[in-house]
Amino acid sequence: MQLNPKTIKALRQKLDWTQQQLADACDVSLRTIQRVEKEGAASKETTMALCAVLEVRQGELIKLEENTVSVAQTHTLNTQSITTILALSSIASFALGMITVFLIMK
Numbered sequence: 001m002q003l004n005p006k007t008i009k010a011l012r013q014k015l016d017w018t019q020q021q022l023a024d025a026c027d028v029s030l031r032t033i034q035r036v037e038k039e040g041a042a043s044k045e046t047t048m049a050l051c052a053v054l055e056v057r058q059g060e061l062i063k064l065e066e067n068t069v070s071v072a073q074t075h076t077l078n079t080q081s082i083t084t085i086l087a088l089s090s091i092a093s094f095a096l097g098m099i100t101v102f103l104i105m106k
Contacts, residue, residue, distance in 0.1 A: 001047050003061045005040040011054045012037075025053045 012022050012033075023033045026049035036042045042050070051058050 001042050001044055001062070003036060003040045003042050003047060003050075005037050007061055008040075008050065008054075009037045011056065015054075022050075022053065026050055 012019070015022075017025075019033045019037065020030050023030045026033070026046065028046055028049060032042075032046055036046065036050070047058060047061060050061060054061075
């Protein structure tokens with residue numbers, strides 16, 4: 001499961017705990033806490049232990065910021081691409097229409 005490393009670290013620091021103290025409270029290794037705070041990678045069991053010890057819901061620990069930004073950027077890029085395609089197709093249609101009119105007028 002992908003958790004937000006910044007959130008985990010902030011909650012731990014709010015309690016004024018070391019990584020070792022959090023690891024002991026969650027009954028996991030120090031390395032596990034280090035990995036969670038660095039990469040955000042955690043098993044379901046570790047996530048549940050963190051939720052219980054930090055007294056938060058699972059949704060508060062799940063990694064949202066980067067995914068939200070990524071989705072917003074993708075949507076913006078798609079909107080820009082569609083707008084560009086529509087504008088270019090409109091210009092091309094206008095140009096073809098004008099060429100047709102000039103050919104008919106001759």
